[in-house]
Structures are given as structure tokens and as C-alpha cells.
Ligand SMILES: Nc1nc2c(c(=O)[nH]1)N[C@H]1C(S)=C(S)[C@@H](COP(=O)(O)O)O[C@H]1N2
């Protein structure tokens with residue numbers, strides 16, 4: 001059985017063109033089983049292919065669900081669009097930007113129907129660097145405890161981008177919020193098959209989050225560009241919401257409609273999915289609230305799983321994400337090669353910004369007895385990454401200490 005390509009000597013020794021031929025010959029299913037061997041017990045659910053460049057793990061092609069390999073992911077603090085994960089529940093909708101209108105309705109004084117030109121003309125544009133991460137990032141590790149369904153994400157369902165657009169608060173002010181306005185619903189133009197029909201992807205956020213802008217940090221942004229380029233279809237062109245600090249599911253792509261309400265959205269992805277439940281009884285679903293903010297997390301991206309390393313000082317690198325709470329920032333990242341008995345403090349090598357990941361590096365002493373590396377992070381408010389994450393049925397918010405097997409000699 002294949003392991004990841006970084007670890008496969010055959011694949012490593014192939015030239016790029018030979019490698020592509022090799023991938024074609026092998027076919028999608030057999031090509032890049034780019035599943036970290038750490039999770040080999042759970043391989044069947046996690047069959048995945050690679051893209052032609054070998055940078056991305058493709059979980060499904062239609063709709064596209066892909067994540068970069070971890071060593072590619074941490075090449076830069078701003079994640080290039082080409083290596084940014086894609087999580088879509090339905091194929092990309094076809095949208096004509098010329099006739100596109102964003103509608104704003106519900107508990108507002110004045111309904112709006114705004115073209116893209118009007119959106120850019122009527123409101124001040126701004127940008128923010130913010131990390132987007134799927135609530136299902138690291139889901140494959142939940143499955144080591146007890147199998148969960150859904151896209152078997154490894155740790156690459158995360159990326160950090162500069163988002164350009166207009167503040168949601170400005171648009172809501174233009175429409176005028178009624179007194180009982182409490183939640184802002186977002187509706188995508190995609191069509192997801194569900195229960196014999198189709199539904200759009202939907203999300204909602206509290207009005208207070210939408211209206212709380214700080215210098216350089218909007219509560220939420222209506223985005224038309226990502227890293228200086230127009231949004232690509234995969235990332236929600238022509239318009240998507242971006243909600244810094246919240247799980248990716250609240251940042252609706254192909255955004256067509258905003259509804260202001262006194263309650264959270266009844267859309268499936270708010271009312272039912274994206275909740276933390278253990279048993280799945282009807283009462284448990286009804287009693288749990290929607291997930292909003294992402295949790296404190298850290299991951300080792302290099303060396304990759306099962307790398308051979310020479311005993312001595314080993315260079316270890318990865319990312320750490322502060323929790324999505326206002327003002328949170330990473331204070332410390334620690335790496336252990338002896339099952340958590342001793343820890344080496346890593347050096348943060350990137351900017352420290354609200355709602356953004358940091359990249360880190362550490363030189364860690366590794367003996368030939370070591371068989372794994374572990375990372376954990378602590379934020380400036382004293383929150384610590386838990387040793388074990390709580391299992392939940394849908395496999396969300398996995399943030400236990402990250403372990404990576406190594407072959408030290
Ligand atoms: N319309 C729409 N918006 C969506 C989704 C979707 O399937 N449809 N997926 C959501 C989820 S679960 C995540 S994690 C992010 C992923 O954004 P990306 O594909 O740009 O990385 O988009 C969110 N917005």
C-alpha cells in the first residue's frame with residue numbers, strides 16, 4: 001500500500017513528467033494515497049488522490065474538496081490561492097457577474113438589491129488578513145477514536161489570506177437595522193442535494209459580530225478578492241462573506257442573499273450541521289447551539305509523517321492558530337520528542353495578528369529512542385491546547401496535541 005509521496009522512494013526519484021505519467025497510469029484511486037500513515041487504520045474512508053503538481057490532496061473532485069500537503073501549506077504565512085484548501089458541498093454555481101445582485105432583506109428599514117459595481121462604488125473598500133479553517137480540519141484524527149463520516153480532512157483544511165471587500169456593517173447600516181435585529185443570515189447561490197431536493201448553503205452570525213469593526217479588523221467582510229486576485233470560482237466568485245475568527249462554514253461563498261432576523265438561520269448548516277453532539281439524539285441536536293469561533297490549535301507540518309530523521313537536533317516546523325476569540329494571540333508553541341516529558345519552545349517566524357495563524361520553527365533534540373513528535377500551543381490569555389480533543393459525531397473542532405510518527409536512528 002502506498003504511503004504519502006514524500007515518503008515513497010519510487011515517487012521521489014521520478015522526474016516531474018514521469019511522475020505525472022505515473023499518476024495517470026496509476027489512476028486516481030491508486031495514485032496518491034496521501035494519507036498520513038499515522039491514520040493508516042482508517043484508510044478506506046480516506047482514499048484520496050493528488051493534483052498534478054503533487055501539492056494537493058484531492059478528497060473529491062465534484063464538488064471539489066482538497067487540501068494542501070502540510071509541507072506545502074507552511075511555505076508562506078499568506079497561503080497562495082493554488083494551495084488554499086477548497087471545501088464545497090455542491091459544484092460551483094454558474095453566476096453572471098454582470099446581472100448579479102446581492103439582496104439584503106428581513107428586519108431592515110429598506111431592502112437592497114446591489115450589483116457588484118454598486119457594492120464597490122457605494123462602500124469604502126478595505127482588506128484584512130485572516131485565517132480560514134474548516135470546522136472539520138483534522139477530522140481524520142477523530143476517526144482514530146471512533147469513526148466519523150464527512151470529508152476525512154488531515155490538517156490542511158486551513159489557510160491564511162488577505163481578503164478585500166466592503167464591511168458588512170456598512171451594508172447593514174445602509175439598509176438600516178430594525179430594533180429586533182439579532183442575527184444576519186447568509187445564503188449561497190449553490191444547490192446542494194438534500195432530502196430529495198436542493199438547498200443553498202447557509203450560515204448566520206450574530207448582528208453584534210457583524211457590527212463590531214475594529215481598526216484593521218472588520219466584524220465581517222463581503223469579499224471580492226483574495227490575495228490581490230479576483231476570487232476564483234472555487235472560493236466563491238463573485239462575492240463571498242468572510243467572518244474572521246469563525247469556522248469557515250460561516251464564510252458563505254457565492255453569496256447572493258443576506259437576511260436580517262431575530263433568530264439564527266434555519267438553514268441545515270446552522271440548525272442541524274456544525275454542532276457538537278456525541279449521541280445524536282433529537283434532544284441533543286436541539287439543545288446544542290451552532291459552532292461559531294474556531295479553537296486554539298497547532299500542527300507539525302515538517303517533518304512529515306514517518307520521515308527518517310538522524311538522532312540529534314531536528315528542525316521541526318508548523319502552524320499554530322489562536323482561538324477565534326477577540327484579542328487572542330499565540331503566546332507559546334512547544335514541541336516534545338519524549339512523549340511530553342520535556343518541551344522545546346518554538347520560535348514564531350511570522351507576524352502575530354488577531355484571527356491569524358502563526359508559523360513556527362524549533363530545533364528539537366531527538367534521540368534514537370524517539371518515535372514521535374508532539375506539538376501544543378498556549379495563547380496569551382493562558383488558554384492551552386487540550387491534550388485530547390472531545391470526540392463528536394460530526395468530527396468537528398479537533399484540537400488535541402498533534403502527534404507525528406518519525407523514524408529516528
Ligand atoms: N455557498 C457555500 N459556501 C461555503 C461552503 C459551501 O459549500 N457553499 N463551504 C463552507 C465551508 S464548510 C468552508 S470550510 C469554507 C471553505 O472555503 P474555501 O473553499 O474558500 O476554503 O467555505 C464555506 N462556505
Ligand SMILES: [Mo]
Nearest residue numbers: 134135248249
Ligand atoms: Mo468547513
